[in-house]
Amino acid sequence: MSAMTAQQKNELPHTLQNRKAPIYLDYQATTPTDPRVMEKMLPFFSEQFGNPHSRSHFYGWEAEDAVEIAREQVASIIGANPKEVIFTSGATESNNLAIKGVAHFYKDKRNHIVTVVTEHKCVLDSCRHLEQEGFEVTYLPVKENGLIDLDLLRETVTDNTSIVSVMGVNNEIGVIQPLKEIGAICREKGAFFHTDCAQAVGKIPLDVEDMKIDLMSISGHKIYGPMGIGALYVRRRPRVRLVPMINGGGQERGMRSGTLPTPLCVGLGEACAIAEKEMGAENERLRRLRDRMYQSIVGRLPEVYLNGDMDQRIPGNLNISFAFVEGEGLMMGIKDLAVSSGSACTSASLEPSYVLRALGVEVEMAHTSLRIGIGRFTTEEEVDEAVECIIREVERLREMSPLWDMHNEGIDISSIEWAEH
């Protein structure tokens, strides 16, 4: 944060300055737009309002220049050529376009798709739609630590596989998939490798050449950029072709028509430029904060379990099950903290997190989990306050929990025949 001026700090959302508001610990859900990003965006809402596709006058040229700089900034953080980056409305659109677009284009030659059970809903749902159209989809399981089994991937990808989609970093448990190894397997089998890097960009080093990535989805609002903008990297050599979903004026090399939102493109570009420059230092700072938080919690509370691998994990994420304390009940107690829960009660589906279930976490344990996300504007003071708050509430709720009593009496809770309702 050293690069931020006092004035820029004042421009942070009030909730990040005002300590009466809950402490924001949900950086995997979204991130506040960095004030430096916002500053770069503002002129493109007012004076520099031109349509970047207007070729006949200054207003258009000025906007186009800004968009092209942004495209270079996005390309730079992933080691791509700017010509390979197309702007979209976000990672949801990028994922849809990558998977459906490639599947449709190559359907006469290859009609098999490989993905993973812990992918984001927008990937899984795109695959479900393709299945309904007659494509064959394999959903790879994950190991207990959340990572895929490379041998299984190698066996699964065939010369009928058009695209393999594996996310870089998981949004719930923060684990990092072995992208380079996956890329090598895909290249060897002649399948395109798509990776949803919404949670990975700016958090881990990414290089599309080294990792043999053919398509990559990027989201603005996960990396301190604005909401409503994202990008899709589409390799040019060897060329990846796809059927566009949005038809129109042929912008973005025909893959995504529609007038580009200059301020949002500029914001995404600046967010990437800042992330590229500061990732090393930021990761180091976050790792220290995350370790401080995790060590305090496990040091003072028994029966807490980390979900997902600790080593292959971004520093900004913790996902912890607090056994015998229901997640939504806990969230209510820690209302001064903005976190999210893997408990069923907080999701629309009334199912506990499918990601945790895929790791083999028991349903009852999934109900007790919290996802804690820290990021650029999290302070040590906030971490300490959060730790105290969590420990206090977990202890209070355990005193109220019949399951905690049973555990202390040595009763195995899974041995009881519960009447499921």
Add this chain to the structure above:
Amino acid sequence: MAYSEKVIDHYEKPRNVGSLDKNDASVGTGLVGAPACGDVMKLQIKVSEDGIIEDAKFKTFGCGSAIASSSLITEWVKGKTIEEAGSIKNTQIAEELALPPVKIHCSVLAEDAIKAAISDYKTKKGA
């Protein structure tokens, strides 16, 4: 989700948290729900010779509405006969706590818990 003031009050200051001796002949214990569903309620009543509930305690694993429903029902049943306590309907709990539709099951669980506690007491008495 926005909780009603009454839910928050019971959640923050739960009444009658605790346990009674489950081996005492005058104590009935109800344990309902399932960890896999995200809520478990243990409700205990201590019944006097003349069938009046003298004391009630609960422990609950669940969301704020589940905790509030169990806290509320322990308040309500104290001083009542077991017949009166057994006739409490989940709809009364849901109404008192202004539970939203997705939380109605918490009130159902509280009704089940008191019924289970009464039935346990009766079984013990009969035995």
